[in-house]
Amino acid sequence: LSGLVGLEDPPRPEVPEAMARCAAAGIRVIMVTGDHPHTALAIAREIGLLKTAQPVVIGGDDLRRLSPAQLQLALDAPEILFARVAAEQKMHLAEALQKKGEIVAVTGDGVNDAPALKVADIGIAMGIAGSDVAREAADLILLDDNFASIVSAVEEGRAVFDNLRKFLTYILSSNIPELVPYLAFVLLRIPLPLTIIQILAVDLGTDMLPALALGAEKPDPDAMLRPPRARSERLLSWGLVARAYLFLGALEAAAAMTVFFFVLDAAGWHYGEPLARTAPLYLEATTACLATIVMMQVINVFLCRHPRRSVFAFSLSGNPLILLGIAAELGLLLFIVYTPTGHWLFGTAPVGAEVWLFAAALAASMGVAEELRKKWLRCQAHAPAACDRTEGT
Numbered sequence: 001l002s003g004l005v006g007l008e009d010p011p012r013p014e015v016p017e018a019m020a021r022c023a024a025a026g027i028r029v030i031m032v033t034g035d036h037p038h039t040a041l042a043i044a045r046e047i048g049l050l051k052t053a054q055p056v057v058i059g060g061d062d063l064r065r066l067s068p069a070q071l072q073l074a075l076d077a078p079e080i081l082f083a084r085v086a087a088e089q090k091m092h093l094a095e096a097l098q099k100k101g102e103i104v105a106v107t108g109d110g111v112n113d114a115p116a117l118k119v120a121d122i123g124i125a126m127g128i129a130g131s132d133v134a135r136e137a138a139d140l141i142l143l144d145d146n147f148a149s150i151v152s153a154v155e156e157g158r159a160v161f162d163n164l165r166k167f168l169t170y171i172l173s174s175n176i177p178e179l180v181p182y183l184a185f186v187l188l189r190i191p192l193p194l195t196i197i198q199i200l201a202v203d204l205g206t207d208m209l210p211a212l213a214l215g216a217e218k219p220d221p222d223a224m225l226r227p228p229r230a231r232s233e234r235l236l237s238w239g240l241v242a243r244a245y246l247f248l249g250a251l252e253a254a255a256a257m258t259v260f261f262f263v264l265d266a267a268g269w270h271y272g273e274p275l276a277r278t279a280p281l282y283l284e285a286t287t288a289c290l291a292t293i294v295m296m297q298v299i300n301v302f303l304c305r306h307p308r309r310s311v312f313a314f315s316l317s318g319n320p321l322i323l324l325g326i327a328a329e330l331g332l333l334l335f336i337v338y339t340p341t342g343h344w345l346f347g348t349a350p351v352g353a354e355v356w357l358f359a360a361a362l363a364a365s366m367g368v369a370e371e372l373r374k375k376w377l378r379c380q381a382h383a384p385a386a387c388d389r390t391e392g393t
Helices: 015-024 037-046 060-065 068-074 087-099 111-119 132-137 147-173 175-188 196-206 208-214 238-266 280-303 320-338 340-346 353-382 384-392
Strands: 056-059 080-083 105-108 122-126 140-142
Touching (some): 037 056, 037 080, 056 060, 060 080, 087 105, 087 111, 105 111, 105 147, 147 175, 175 196, 175 280, 196 208, 196 320, 238 280, 280 353
Parallel strands (some): 122 140
16 A cells, blocks of 8 residues: 655745845845755745746755855855755854845744854744744744744834934924024124023924824835845934934024014114013014924924925825824914913013914925925936936926
8 A cells, every 4th residue: 555645835825925025125035944955946936036047056065065255156146045954054154144244134943043043133033933942042033923024024114214214304403493593692692582491392392292293104105115224324314414404404593583583673673782581572583483493393394204205295194193293283382472371481472473474484485495305306316317308398
């Protein structure tokens, strides 16, 4: 009596899509398995890991005979997989990729995977099928043992990094209009345009909720369509600082000082004329300066949703927390400007409609300037020549 038994352990249905997302995101996936090369090839083609007809397949015995230099050259192959490898070979492969400057994540579930999980930049152990030793050696534990969850985690990580930059851009932008009034006060011998308590009203009051709302933005649809950032790239980059301080912040400072002098000039004030800290004109002028900064930040929260894409590419309902934050911001500003308690706490006075209209016009102007800057960046990134022709028509 004879018989034939066949066993199949198919990949999860969501893995092919996860592989496609990895390819689009610039993430290289290399299969390292103890299975037979034919089995490894079949599975790799089924999940979309291999596209070419003749990928490089290296067995454990062949890998053992490769010198370090030969292995470095072999890893340059566009499509490569390793079969029938031993546990220590998996660790050596991770080390070889690190020598090439790659950031290496290793997945594993067995006791023999522990060395590779330990040496990798990110060791990922299986939470269901993984051994205790593997989980102890890993940096992350995958609770559902699903490769697609790793890809989703990469997208979420990119979203967190992007949102932190949006938060920093928004918060840092208001530093310049808070600093410039003090510099003008010292250098130009003018009345102080913004008091310390009013600065605190911006930093600890009006700015907080919109900034937190930016930190809760959904992942950018293009987050998994761009390559990984460089290892040397930092959260607080020169581009972010330049945009926040030298462009957005400078525009906010110019607008705040313009409205401050607008109120003084409308009342007949002349340069060099002293103003008491309790004078109605001084209180109104500082209030106008404060209100302008807040109005500029209302526009700025929309501008900070993406460093390149237009503000009109985002729907208002995409992040309702921003609308709630703006409502709270404006509510606090109205409390500061138009209530006796606000006047007593923050040294303010009511301002007329012309101040609000002027501040709103300047805020809209900043929005237009930033939109033009973003459009120029998009043109330079995609088709500078075509953009020049379009702009010239």
